[in-house]
Structures are given as structure tokens and as C-alpha cells.
Amino acid sequence: MTRPYRSVLYIPASNERALEKARALAADAIIFDLEDAVVPSEKEEARDLLGRALREDYGPRTRIVRINSLDSEWGEDDARAFARTFSRHAHALLVPKVEGPEDLDRVAALVPDAPLWAMMETPKGMLNASAIAGHPRLQGMVVGTNDLAKELNSRYRPDRLPMMAGIGLCLLAARAHGKVIVDGVFNAFKDDEGLRAECEQGRDMGFDGKTLIHPAQLAIANRAFAPTEDEIKLAHRQIEAFDAAQRQGQGVAVVDGRIVENLHVATARQTLARALAIARLEG
Numbered sequence: 001m002t003r004p005y006r007s008v009l010y011i012p013a014s015n016e017r018a019l020e021k022a023r024a025l026a027a028d029a030i031i032f033d034l035e036d037a038v039v040p041s042e043k044e045e046a047r048d049l050l051g052r053a054l055r056e057d058y059g060p061r062t063r064i065v066r067i068n069s070l071d072s073e074w075g076e077d078d079a080r081a082f083a084r085t086f087s088r089h090a091h092a093l094l095v096p097k098v099e100g101p102e103d104l105d106r107v108a109a110l111v112p113d114a115p116l117w118a119m120m121e122t123p124k125g126m127l128n129a130s131a132i133a134g135h136p137r138l139q140g141m142v143v144g145t146n147d148l149a150k151e152l153n154s155r156y157r158p159d160r161l162p163m164m165a166g167i168g169l170c171l172l173a174a175r176a177h178g179k180v181i182v183d184g185v186f187n188a189f190k191d192d193e194g195l196r197a198e199c200e201q202g203r204d205m206g207f208d209g210k211t212l213i214h215p216a217q218l219a220i221a222n223r224a225f226a227p228t229e230d231e232i233k234l235a236h237r238q239i240e241a242f243d244a245a246q247r248q249g250q251g252v253a254v255v256d257g258r259i260v261e262n263l264h265v266a267t268a269r270q271t272l273a274r275a276l277a278i279a280r281l282e283g
């Protein structure tokens with residue numbers, strides 16, 4: 001992963017004020033949404049507005065456009081607009097409700113070059129997670145917990161127990177194929193404690209970051225998904241201890257009473273690479 005994805009903010013492409021405001025927000029990535037955040041009567045206007053907004057400067061933030069489903073009346077025009085103009089300013093196209101690699105093939109045929117991302121938010125899509133993650137054009141996955149809850153008929157629980165099987169399949173698939181994966185949104189955007197707990201849970205599970213719906217959620221996600229000072233210091237100490245052990249012909253070191261092998265060193269190097277990528281993004 002070369003770019004950080006700690007905070008990935010949805011912006012309804014129909015909301016001119018939010019499009020303007022996002023240019024200065026501390027989001028690692030932005031999802032410009034043409035799908036569920038835009039009402040049917042504003043779909044075409046939102047597409048035009050987005051075309052104008054994308055010509056503005058969004059700095060180093062990764063720009064991703066979520067189109068409508070190709071099965072909807074707007075999806076094909078969204079994909080064609082992406083291929084024609086949005087792709088000059090956006091980094092990737094996000095396909096909603098992906099249920100199998102053939103859904104990505106259909107979009108790939110209309111958009112020849114850009115990296116694709118997949119919304120993982122239906123039971124069928126989650127059961128096909130490995131085939132989706134293995135698609136050659138796929139760069140990243142976004143878990144859609146609102147649609148998943150609807151499809152499962154599950155009730156909200158802070159521990160997200162009803163969703164764990166599906167989320168786990170997506171995480172395994174993304175990691176098996178070396179793809180980025182970010183967690184679903186936390187709807188109660190005024191509940192900082194609840195968001196913090198869900199970010200910590202997502203970080204513990206291995207997500208690269210979290211999708212967000214409101215600017216007030218950015219700082220909490222940026223902090224939760226960045227390596228801590230202690231993690232950075234430990235990574236340096238593990239690498240140094242392992243190098244010293246190797247110089248003495250040993251394959252294992254001990255730091256703070258725990259063994260350090262080459263696999264731990266690989267994780268330590270990843271931690272340092274992530275910290276460096278964040279420092280670069282924040283200038």
C-alpha cells in the first residue's frame with residue numbers, strides 16, 4: 001500500500017458546499033458519491049457538478065468516484081462520463097453492490113484504464129469475495145455495512161457480531177490478493193466514543209482505514225489507523241535487535257520478552273512504511 005487510507009470521506013456529488021469544503025479537509029481519500037447519497041431527481045445534475053468540481057485542486061487526497069449500478073438508468077452514463085472526463089482528475093472508480101467478478105468486467109469494458117474499487121455490501125458479493133478481490137483491475141474494497149445490515153435483516157450491535165462472517169471473508173480475500181480494504185461507515189456522526197470504538201475494532205481486524213460520512217469523524221479515524229509513537233519505536237527496536245542477532249548468526253531476537261523473527265521484522269517495516277506515507281501526505 002503506497003497511499004494511506006485511514007479516512008475515506010463520502011461526499012454527495014450533489015452537495016456543492018461539501019464538494020468545496022472537502023478540498024481543505026484532512027481526509028486521506030474522498031469518495032465522490034453519485035449513488036445512494038444522491039436522490040434520483042438530482043442524478044444528472046450531480047454528474048455535471050462533479051465534472052466541474054473534479055477540475056479543482058483536491059491536493060494529495062485520493063479521489064474515488066462511486067457510480068450508480070449499471071443496472072440502474074444512470075450507471076452506464078456515469079461510467080462513460082468517468083471514462084471521458086472524470087478519469088483525468090480521479091484516481092479510481094468505485095462500483096456499488098458488486099456480486100461477482102463479472103460486475104467488474106462490465107464496468108471495465110466501459111472504462112478501459114482506471115483502477116476499480118468494489119463495494120462489498122451484499123451476502124452474494126461477500127460469498128464471492130475471493131473471486132472479486134482477484135480481479136486484475138481491482139485495487140481496493142469498501143465494506144458497505146448499511147446495505148449489508150439491510151440484506152441480512154440484522155440489528156445494530158456495537159460489536160457488529162451479525163456482520164463478522166461477511167466482513168471476515170472480505171478481509172481474507174483482500175489480503176490474499178494484496179488489495180486495499182476499508183471498513184464501513186459509522187452512522188451516528190455525533191457519537192465520538194462510538195466511532196472511536198468502531199475504528200479501534202476495525203484497526204484490530206486489519207482494515208487499512210474507515211469510510212466516513214461527516215468531517216467531524218476525520219480526526220478520530222486518522223488517529224486510530226495511524227501507527228502510534230509506541231508502535232513506531234517498537235518497530236525500530238525490533239529491526240535493530242533482529243539485525244544484531246543476524247550478525248551473530250542467529251535467526252531470532254528477543255525484545256521486551258517476546259521473540260522477533262523475520263516475519264515480525266516484515267510487519268515492523270510495514271509499520272514504518274505506513275508512518276512515512278502518512279508523514280508525506282501531511283507534508
Ligand SMILES: CC(C)(COP(=O)(O)OP(=O)(O)OC[C@H]1O[C@@H](n2cnc3c(N)ncnc32)[C@H](O)[C@@H]1OP(=O)(O)O)[C@@H](O)C(=O)NCCC(=O)NCCSC(=O)C[C@H](O)C(=O)O
Pocket residue numbers: 009010011012017018019021022033036037119121143144145146147148184185189213214215
Ligand atoms: C450526514 C449529513 C447529511 C449531515 O450534514 P449537515 O447537516 O450539513 O451537517 P453539518 O451541518 O454538521 O455540517 C457541517 C459542515 O460540514 C459540511 N459537510 C457535512 N458533511 C460533509 C461531507 N460528507 N463532506 C464534506 N463536507 C461535509 C457541511 O457542508 C457543513 O459545512 P459548512 O457550511 O462550512 O459549515 C452529511 O454529513 C452528509 O450528507 N454526509 C454524507 C452522507 C453520504 O454520503 N451517504 C452515502 C454514503 S454512506 C453508505 O451508504 C455506504 C455504503 O454504501 C453502505 O451501504 O454502507
Ligand SMILES: [Mg+2]
Pocket residue numbers: 036119121144146147
Ligand atoms: Mg451501500
